[in-house]
Amino acid sequence: MVHKLWIGRDGSGRIVRTDQDPQWVTPADHERWVAAGSPPLTGGGVDEQEAPGRLSFAFGSRVLKYDELRALPTDPAVLAPMVEAAAIGNSWSAAWQQLDLIAELLRGAPLAPAQSAALYKVASALPGIELVGPTRDSMGRPGVGVAVTSNGFREELVLDSGSGQLLGEFQTNLVARADLPAGTVIESVSYVSTGVVDSTTQQP
Amino acid sequence: MPTPMHGPLPHSTRACDRAARCPGAGSPRLTTSAVAVATLAIVLAAAIAIGRDPENAGAVTVLRDAARKLEAAPATPLGAGQYWYVEQRGHTLAEEREQRVRELRRPDDDGAQALDRP
Numbered sequence: 061m062v063h064k065l066w067i068g069r070d071g072s073g074r075i076v077r078t079d080q081d082p083q084w085v086t087p088a089d090h091e092r093w094v095a096a097g098s099p100p101l102t103g104g105g106v107d108e109q110e111a112p113g114r115l116s117f118a119f120g121s122r123v124l125k126y127d128e129l130r131a132l133p134t135d136p137a138v139l140a141p142m143v144e145a146a147a148i149g150n151s152w153s154a155a156w157q158q159l160d161l162i163a164e165l166l167r168g169a170p171l172a173p174a175q176s177a178a179l180y181k182v183a184s185a186l187p188g189i190e191l192v193g194p195t196r197d198s199m200g201r202p203g204v205g206v207a208v209t210s211n212g213f214r215e216e217l218v219l220d221s222g223s224g225q226l227l228g229e230f231q232t233n234l235v236a237r238a239d240l241p242a243g244t245v246i247e248s249v250s251y252v253s254t255g256v257v258d259s260t261t262q263q264p
Numbered sequence: 265m266p267t268p269m270h271g272p273l274p275h276s277t278r279a280c281d282r283a284a285r286c287p288g289a290g291s292p293r294l295t296t297s298a299v300a301v302a303t304l305a306i307v308l309a310a311a312i313a314i315g316r317d318p319e320n321a322g323a324v325t326v327l328r329d330a331a332r333k334l335e336a337a338p339a340t341p342l343g344a345g346q347y348w349y350v351e352q353r354g355h356t357l358a359e360e361r362e363q364r365v366r367e368l369r370r371p372d373d374d375g376a377q378a379l380d381r382p
Contacts, residue, residue, distance in 0.1 A: 061353065061354060061355060061356070062351070062352075062353050063350075063351070063352050063353070064349070064350070064351045065348075065349070065350045065351075066347040066348070066349050067347060067348050067350075068342070068345070068346065068347045068348075069342050069343075069344060069346070073347055074347075080355075083355060126342060130341075167350065167352065168350050169348070170340055170341070170342050170348040172339055172341075173334050173335050173336070173337045173338070173339055174335055176331075176334040176337075177331035177332070177334045177335040178331070180327045180328070180330050180331035180334065181327070181328065181331050183327050184323065184324045184327035184328055184331075185324075188320070189320055189323045189324070189327070190320055190322075190323050191320070191322030191323040191326060193322075198353070198354055198355075199353065204326050206323040206326055206327060207323075219326065219327075219330050222333075223333055223334075223337070224329065224330030224331065224332070224333030224334045224337075225330075225334070228354070229354075246356075247354065247355070247356045248354045248355055249352050249353070249354035250352060250353050250354055251350070251351075251352050252351040252352060252353055253349065253350075253351040254348070254349060254350050254351070255340065255348075255349055256340050256341075256342060256343075256346050256347070256348060256349070257346065257347050257349045258345065258346055258347070259347070260347055262347075262349075263349060263351070264349055
């Protein structure tokens, strides 16, 4: 899947999603698909223009407008309780949800450098944060991984060692389950490009 | 990160064979206890300073180093009429498969707990 997003200060923009050929998690999944008559698996994607006010920035259980986003504090001590309060509450650990929130902001929002830095500092204080070590994102770019584990799954961020930028994320199943082998990557994302442009047809 | 302590300590009994030659140092037994307390204090202070168990110090170091680099990055304010562009590539589980994983994520002892409760 390739996902492209343009979002303006007024919440207008454009979303383009291009579906790609699916990959099978296990051979049994492929066999089930064949047994079902090999139905089409991709919808082809979307390309939608969004009117002002339709788009916003995800902040856990909340959404932020541009001005609200840029008003987020740069002091980790002030930002941390906001992250904790906004993180979605469910059967995942609080640290998992907070790391997910932080990654979503870092990858998808035009933050001030000091805000991005504060988010990393908040992440560094999450309970159970651990070093994965040298690794690569799903596009093969080298980086270093940090992660939290919850319910036998690992949420891992891959950081560029040189720039500090977030390269990508993995969610991996760590334990053997009846229908999901240990080591299965259930989600992977690489952040290819971000930047400021002048129209919804332009790319950096 | 706590620094491993190697070699003789300034007030160790090895460095001071006679307490009188080491002002401030008490008996060997007392000195050893004081060193142990001091060592523990250093370890605790280091752990508190990084806000984390020393085992996670590697992740803390990586994230704080990344934070320092991002602080030096150029600002990218969004002007009127401009757009923030994000492009990402990856894969997620198909809806049916994802539902199965969601079920696996539920704690065994509380199957009724909602995964995405508000």
